[in-house]
Amino acid sequence: MLRKYYIQIITLIALFSYTVNVKAQEHILMPTAGQRVYVPITAKSVKGKMKVSNIGRTTIQNIDYTLSLNGRELESKHYVFPQALGHNDDAVVEVDVPPYTELGEDELVFTITKVNGGRNGATISYANLPRITVTKVPKRRIAVEEYTAMWCRYCPTGIALMENLSHTFGDDFVGIAVHVDDPLTCWDYYSKAKGNRFPTVDMNRSHKLGYVLGVDEFKAEQEAGADMDLEVSAVWDESKNNITVTPVVTFRVNRDEAPYGFAYVLTEDGMTDSRWVQNNAYSGSHGDRGVTKEFDEIIDSPGEIHNLKNNFVAIAAEGVNVPVTGHVEAPIKADTPLNHSYVFKDINSKKVIQKKENLRVCVLLINTQTRHVENAAKCVISEPKATGISSVSDGTRSEVVVGRYTLDGRRITTPQRGINIVRYSDGRVSKEVVTR
Structure with a gap:
């Protein structure tokens, strides 16, 4: 009887083990x-x-x-x-x-x-x-706002990250470096900037980028796509004191609601002065070597960096706290270009500007409900009538340049010597011979 009991126990154990194994x-x-x-x-x-x-x-x-x-x-x-x-x-x-x-x-x-x-x-x-x-897959560019300062010894990580993203993604990277309480302070950004730690690198106002490498995060944000294309052109007036900015947004889907606004930012590249000193906590930090070549340059720099070239520096802005609305109204019809103009006025009063030829215009299209940047664009500033294209504000033409390409199809942001293929907001495409 005892033997039979043991056999039953062994059988139950075997069955249980089999059941567990199957699962x-x-x-x-x-x-x-x-x-x-x-x-x-x-x-x-x-x-x-x-x-x-x-x-x-x-x-x-x-x-x-x-x-x-x-x-x-x-x-x-x-x-x-x-x-x-x-x-x-x-x-x-x-x-x-x-x-x-x-x-x-x-x-x-x-x-x-x-x-x-x-x-x-x-x-x-x-x-x-x-x-x-x-009808067409929209092109998504990514806005990256870096909150930084020369007195901030940890901010070189943000500097290296911005440079790396710029070198890696070119025109798809819309970079804005917002300085606080140093010689390059952008007062139009000041109230928004003061709410951040230093450094903070904010991608599309929806993701914070850390350390000095954000390539994978940038690619993922691009792959998420956008519902609209956004292009921008800008032109000086004759006195080179005002800049007319013309964004063109073309939604590729119909929308019954239009919770969108714009921010306009004027930036400058290559700003430097021997009196400026960037504090650097990473001087000689050889354990971080090899992350990116841009960060290696920071590691090889002294604890106080003189003559550093500051790129993407925010000079003036509007709509960064409260986006400018009223230019995209519901209902939105797919494939219908929507353009308007904005003017940066009295540029000559911005004494911080070093070289006007290094100025760039950035436009951010912001969802006013989520506060995230849906798309972005940047451009150089054309000389008055330099390309034979009038701005919207002069009343002679309403179409603007929304794309410029070489003969082999490579997108460029400025006129390039030779034959350029130019696409306008009204759908026209023309060849343009650039001699200088």
Whole structure:
């Protein structure tokens, strides 16, 4: 009798162990919300991104998934991970997303139907993938505001970060360095700047960038996309004392609401003076060497840096605290350019300016509900009538330059010697011969 009892106990233990083992071997892959994807209506498909997480105990090599809309399956595919997913590993699945039959926004449903050829044990095996069908995918540039000061010994990290982003992303980087309580103080930014620690590097007013490297964060913000294109041009008046700024915003989707405002910022590059001293806590900090070449230059500099070139310096601004509204009104119609003008007045009174040829104009399009920057643009300032294009304010033409390119299609921000391809806000494209 005792022997029979022991056999029953052993059997129960074996069954329990088997059950636990089966559960431990179950494939559990959970998708999370997909990243918004903009799809041109003329395209066959574009790559959308779905993040998935392996919360099971088994290694996952492949999945089968479906993509559907309103319960109708659009496609079914087998996907092999470039690198197998272990327990608690995440991955991004690139999904072929077709356009809808008309412009607008909807949500596809991404469902994992099989994992390693078997059942997916996840309680929730699906997630939404927002899709925006457009005539043209908008270009998103990123605004980065650096709050800094010469007296701040830790601020060289922000300086190195701004330089690195500028070198890496070129015109897609709209940098603004806001100085506080030093010779380059921007009083138009002062009340907003005083609420920050130093240094603070704020990307699109939605993410803080840390240390001296923000390339991955910058790329992710670009990939998130925007609902609109934003271009800007600027021109001096004849006396070179006023600057007429003309932003052109073109939404690629219809919108019933228009919670948008603008900020206008005048910046200068290459500002330097032998009397200025940038304090530097990272002089000789060799343990940080190799992060970026820009930060290496800070490490190799003394504790007090003289003759440092200050770039992206905010000189004047409007709308940085309370965005200027009234230029984008509801309802918004897709693919309709909306332009207006803003004038920076009495530039000659800004005694801090060193070289007018180094001035730049930045425009930020701000969502007044979220306070985040939706898109940004920057440009140089043209000489009066230098390109044969009149500003909106002179009453002779309403169209403005919204893009300039070389013959091989490379975008440029200033006229370049040779043949330039120029695109205007009214849709015209022309060739322009630049001789100087």
